[in-house]
Amino acid sequence: MKSYTEKIKEISKGLLEEGKVDMVIGYRKGSVPLMHQPFFAQNQQEIDEFVWDSNCGLNLANYVTDRQEKIGILATGCNSRNIATHIVEGKIKREQLYIIGIPCKGMLDRHKLAAMADGPITTVEEDEEKGTVTISGDGFSETVDKTEALQQNCSICVHRNPVIYDELVADEVKEQTRDEVDPYAGVKEIEAMSPEEKWAHFDDLLSACIRCYACRNACPLCYCPLCFVDESKPQWVGKSIDPTDVRTFHFLRAYHCAGRCTDCGACVRACPVGINVRDFTKKLEKDCFELYGWEAGMSTEQRPPLDTYKPDDPEEFIK
Amino acid sequence: MKVIKIDKNEWADGVEKLHDNYRLIGAVREKSYHIFATLKPGQKPEMEYVNSRISPKYVIYPQSEIILECSMDENDEDYKVYHEPGDKNYEEKAVLGVRPCDADSLPLVRRNFDTDEYKDPYWLQAFETTTLVGLACDAPCPSCFCTSAGSGPYNDQNLDIMLVDNGDHYLAEILTDKGEKLAGAAGWDKDTEQGAEDSIEKRKTGAESKITSKVNTDNLANQSLLDLYDATIIWEKAAFACINCGTCTYACPTCWCFDVQDEVHGRQSYRIRNWDSCMYPLFTHHASGHNPRGTKLDRLRQRFMHKLKYYVDKYEDGIQCTGCGRCVSLCPVNIDIRRICNMMNSYDPESCTCEVTAS
Amino acid sequence: MENPYIPYPVRIDEIKTETEDKSLKTFKFVFLNPEDEEKFAYRAGQFAELSIPGLGEIPIGIASSPTEKGFVKFTVFKTGKVTSYLHSMKEGDIMGIRGPLGNWYPWDMLEGKNVVIIGGGFAFTTLRSSIIYMLDPENRKKFKDIHVIYGARSPGMLLYKDELEAWAGLDDLNMHITVDGTDDPDWPHHTGFVPTITEQEAPSGTEDTYAIVCGPPIMIKFTQPVLDKLGYTEDRIIMSLENRMKCGIGMCGRCNIGKEFVCKDGPVFTLKQLNQTPKEY
Numbered sequence: 001m002k003s004y005t006e007k008i009k010e011i012s013k014g015l016l017e018e019g020k021v022d023m024v025i026g027y028r029k030g031s032v033p034l035m036h037q038p039f040f041a042q043n044q045q046e047i048d049e050f051v052w053d054s055n056c057g058l059n060l061a062n063y064v065t066d067r068q069e070k071i072g073i074l075a076t077g078c079n080s081r082n083i084a085t086h087i088v089e090g091k092i093k094r095e096q097l098y099i100i101g102i103p104c105k106g107m108l109d110r111h112k113l114a115a116m117a118d119g120p121i122t123t124v125e126e127d128e129e130k131g132t133v134t135i136s137g138d139g140f141s142e143t144v145d146k147t148e149a150l151q152q153n154c155s156i157c158v159h160r161n162p163v164i165y166d167e168l169v170a171d172e173v174k175e176q177t178r179d180e181v182d183p184y185a186g187v188k189e190i191e192a193m194s195p196e197e198k199w200a201h202f203d204d205l206l207s208a209c210i211r212c213y214a215c216r217n218a219c220p221l222c223y224c225p226l227c228f229v230d231e232s233k234p235q236w237v238g239k240s241i242d243p244t245d246v247r248t249f250h251f252l253r254a255y256h257c258a259g260r261c262t263d264c265g266a267c268v269r270a271c272p273v274g275i276n277v278r279d280f281t282k283k284l285e286k287d288c289f290e291l292y293g294w295e296a297g298m299s300t301e302q303r304p305p306l307d308t309y310k311p312d313d314p315e316e317f318i319k
Numbered sequence: 320m321k322v323i324k325i326d327k328n329e330w331a332d333g334v335e336k337l338h339d340n341y342r343l344i345g346a347v348r349e350k351s352y353h354i355f356a357t358l359k360p361g362q363k364p365e366m367e368y369v370n371s372r373i374s375p376k377y378v379i380y381p382q383s384e385i386i387l388e389c390s391m392d393e394n395d396e397d398y399k400v401y402h403e404p405g406d407k408n409y410e411e412k413a414v415l416g417v418r419p420c421d422a423d424s425l426p427l428v429r430r431n432f433d434t435d436e437y438k439d440p441y442w443l444q445a446f447e448t449t450t451l452v453g454l455a456c457d458a459p460c461p462s463c464f465c466t467s468a469g470s471g472p473y474n475d476q477n478l479d480i481m482l483v484d485n486g487d488h489y490l491a492e493i494l495t496d497k498g499e500k501l502a503g504a505a506g507w508d509k510d511t512e513q514g515a516e517d518s519i520e521k522r523k524t525g526a527e528s529k530i531t532s533k534v535n536t537d538n539l540a541n542q543s544l545l546d547l548y549d550a551t552i553i554w555e556k557a558a559f560a561c562i563n564c565g566t567c568t569y570a571c572p573t574c575w576c577f578d579v580q581d582e583v584h585g586r587q588s589y590r591i592r593n594w595d596s597c598m599y600p601l602f603t604h605h606a607s608g609h610n611p612r613g614t615k616l617d618r619l620r621q622r623f624m625h626k627l628k629y630y631v632d633k634y635e636d637g638i639q640c641t642g643c644g645r646c647v648s649l650c651p652v653n654i655d656i657r658r659i660c661n662m663m664n665s666y667d668p669e670s671c672t673c674e675v676t677a678s
Numbered sequence: 679m680e681n682p683y684i685p686y687p688v689r690i691d692e693i694k695t696e697t698e699d700k701s702l703k704t705f706k707f708v709f710l711n712p713e714d715e716e717k718f719a720y721r722a723g724q725f726a727e728l729s730i731p732g733l734g735e736i737p738i739g740i741a742s743s744p745t746e747k748g749f750v751k752f753t754v755f756k757t758g759k760v761t762s763y764l765h766s767m768k769e770g771d772i773m774g775i776r777g778p779l780g781n782w783y784p785w786d787m788l789e790g791k792n793v794v795i796i797g798g799g800f801a802f803t804t805l806r807s808s809i810i811y812m813l814d815p816e817n818r819k820k821f822k823d824i825h826v827i828y829g830a831r832s833p834g835m836l837l838y839k840d841e842l843e844a845w846a847g848l849d850d851l852n853m854h855i856t857v858d859g860t861d862d863p864d865w866p867h868h869t870g871f872v873p874t875i876t877e878q879e880a881p882s883g884t885e886d887t888y889a890i891v892c893g894p895p896i897m898i899k900f901t902q903p904v905l906d907k908l909g910y911t912e913d914r915i916i917m918s919l920e921n922r923m924k925c926g927i928g929m930c931g932r933c934n935i936g937k938e939f940v941c942k943d944g945p946v947f948t949l950k951q952l953n954q955t956p957k958e959y
Contacts, residue, residue, distance in 0.1 A: 030653040032462055037653040038560045058652065062562070115351035120369060120460040138458065138529070208349060210373065210382065212596070214564035214651050230601050232759050239580045239593050240383035270651035272566045273372060274351055386683050389731050399731045399772045400687040400710075436942070437682040437927040544936055548956045576931030579924045581734045588732040590683070595930070602932050603922050603958075606758035609895075611921060611935075611958040621934075621958075629937035 024072035057107035080162035081297025101165025106154030153265035218270035254280035333505030374572035424572035453478035467533035468642030565596035685774025698834030726777030743810035798893030883910030
């Protein structure tokens with residue numbers, strides 16, 4: 001990953017020096033473990049702050065929405081698919097972007113590691129050769145396989161390499177196939193539940209929600225100038241933490257992301273109370289894949305399936 | 320102040336007795352972290368925890384609270400005439416194991432709800448009927464900076480009782496009449512052995528030495544408000560990263576802003592107070608469409624200027640922060656109040672620069 | 679403990695449509711409990727929260743004057759959820775008023791001074807309150823010359839038309855009514871924007887002359903340099919702000935400009951005070 005960082009700095013320097021872009025969007029080192037900060041560089045001093053490792057788990061596509069500048073942007077597989085979605089949806093133009101592609105090996109799950117640790121984590125070290133991660137703090141140190149420490153969306157990811165880019169920082173990584181990993185195993189577990197079990201599952205899932213909207217705001221798809229939960233004329237959703245209103249928010253937001261979500265995991269990563277928001281979005285991703293053979297953001301040409309109509313669209317669900 | 324000794328088995332027995340006189344609230348494990356929740360009889364609060372994920376401010380200031388109600392039925396006497404809800408229950412309650420940083424946030428918040436002109440009856444009654452049994456903090460987080468934010472791991476100023484974990488027993492400082500009453504109800508009255516106060520002092524020094532991060536606040540009052548407001552260097556990069564969620568404000572023990580909403584359920588109308596966040600565009604959005612804090616930068620700046628400058632100037636008694644570190648560890652994009660505070664404190668308007676320290 | 683969130687119940691006594699586009703209506707309220715009227719003792723320049731159960735509250739400047747007894751009046755522009763509903767309400771309907779809230783124009787300071795009132799559009803409501811208050815026989819002698827410059831887009835958009843005409847006929851008030859434009863060839867008043875009329879008609883700024891300015895941002899923006907030119911110092915220009923509000927008592931945290939709350943420390947500020955705060959209004 002160190003080599004990634006050096007290469008990112010080198011490319012960024014060239015882009016800014018040659019005036020190809022006005023800014024490069026990447027990450028700078030965070031002040032707490034497992035957290036880097038989305039950051040833009042416009043000069044050498046700022047480029048020097050760039051960092052890349054397994055703690056860059058937000059989605060940088062969120063930071064180019066409606067921007068007017070020429071932008072260099074780092075993009076992993078999922079980030080690049082959200083950039084493609086942005087291009088399709090008119091939120092940015094392809095020619096405004098210089099996409100620095102990052103073949104991605106997955107991001108560390110900050111919630112999972114915090115729960116594994118025997119106290120507050122002060123340092124995180126990754127051994128790339130051994131494929132391990134060591135978390136330590138006051139009086140403890142624990143080493144786990146990186147595969148155990150990955151965000152769940154990363155461990156089942158089948159598009160680790162960027163789908164659009166201008167330049168790659170390294171050779172492509174080997175993709176996991178749908179034979180090796182089942183992206184929908186989690187969804188299938190919920191699908192197998194009885195209605196009562198499902199109700200209990202989602203009730204429990206959302207019980208901790210404080211409606212801070214970190215999930216929505218971390219999501220590159222949620223760019224509406226006024227979200228339906230904030231509408232007052234008419235007011236669709238109450239603003240308290242009444243469970244009905246909390247559910248309405250999550251259900252509807254997920255539907256708004258149907259066929260557009262790339263399972264980047266930014267929502268889950270951002271949630272302060274550890275809600276697996278992906279339980280909703282992943283189900284709709286699965287439906288889009290099974291009904292329409294669709295995966296979001298794989299091209300800059302095609303509009304998402306719920307945005308288009310075809311005479312042979314499946315309609316078995318209409319009963 | 321009196322110090323007593325509570326053996327840990329006596330602690331458990333005492334907690335059980337307290338159920339008769341108090342609604343008990345304590346830290347409980349919820350999935351992978353702790354929250355403060357009402358304890359059922361037989362349920363013990365966790366005392367081996369770092370701190371709750373979200374601050375326990377909701378014990379006194381719930382995230383959603385009905386403040387007024389009236390009937391929407393013409394035949395009722397209170398048809399469209401709002402009044403206090405009939406079922407408000409200000410029973411005595413006790414928070415067991417609250418951390419000093421969270422208790423220290425209460426007098427800061429009180430300044431907002433208890434003014435010369437207006438008193439918020441809901442906050443005040445909830446506060447006055449709460450007994451705070453604190454738990455001194457021996458294992459602070461790397462993101463904690465209480466000692467430079469007017470608090471400290473052994474700060475007992477805003478507690479009724481402070482417990483110090485001393486192996487097989489707690490040393491308990493009985494600090495107020497409320498504390499005395501609670502200890503009496505629990506049956507805790509054992510004298511301490513000699514040297515108890517020295518043990519507390521020693522532990523306190525040990526705990527304080529573990530807090531390695533700090534904020535510099537000495538120059539905040541001297542800084543010009545408008546200079547800080549216009550200091551792009553402080554705001555630009557953080558505002559870029561900020562996603563304008565409410566995590567920092569909702570997790571914070573000292574954030575008090577709220578929204579008021581009417582909801583009709585059946586034939587009854589309720590006026591509800593909900594936590595609100597200065598991070599949300601709607602917070603200041605005029606009906607005309609104009610928004611005085613229309614950009615992300617405006618909103619991020621409001622949060623920090625409020626805590627670290629407006630509050631400082633208004634009350635002349637420090638910052639509106641007790642250093643609990645929740646916003647530091649929970650912010651999804653790593654906006655660190657320590658860094659912002661140190662930038663604000665060291666900002667030089669002549670050169671438009673500041674000494675930036677990472678933490 | 680007085681609960682500052684409970685509105686006084688009131689009945690809508692009279693509704694008057696003020697403007698030709700029907701976007702502004704004046705509501706006259708009578709308190710259901712007569713003793714509440716005394717508790718609602720207010721001064722010109724203050725505002726109150728109009729409360730409609732089931733919908734919410736809106737902060738509106740008080741348009742009646744403390745010298746008018748037995749009722750309170752508010753002129754409301756139809757814009758959001760609550761005001762739209764209010765516009766559909768009928769005489770006799772029950773709702774609530776919470777207040778009075780905020781500060782008022784600095785009447786003590788204005789005693790013995792010339793007062794120039796400059797208003798535009800529907801921000802004229804607390805200025806009406808002020809004019810009625812100053813014209814009250816008990817009060818008129820406390821002030822020297824009074825000028826009023828009030829403009830709207832067209833004659834049909836002027837508020838309180840009958841009163842304006844009456845004021846225009848008074849000797850102890852210099853009334854300057856203006857409209858941006860009109861196709862009425864017999865229009866007896868000024869035509870032109872408020873800043874222009876101010877430049878023509880307002881007295882020069884002296885130590886003894888204060889201007890109270892209320893209007894849309896664009897009017898304020900262009901009136902300010904005129905007042906500068908006329909010699910008004912920033913501490914003699916008084917303005918009333920509007921910001922989104924909820925509680926009205928300085929607690930909910932949204933209406934601040936710097937460390938001042940528009941709802942509690944304002945809405946009335948001198949330009950000098952505003953120049954020391956961020957322009958978040």
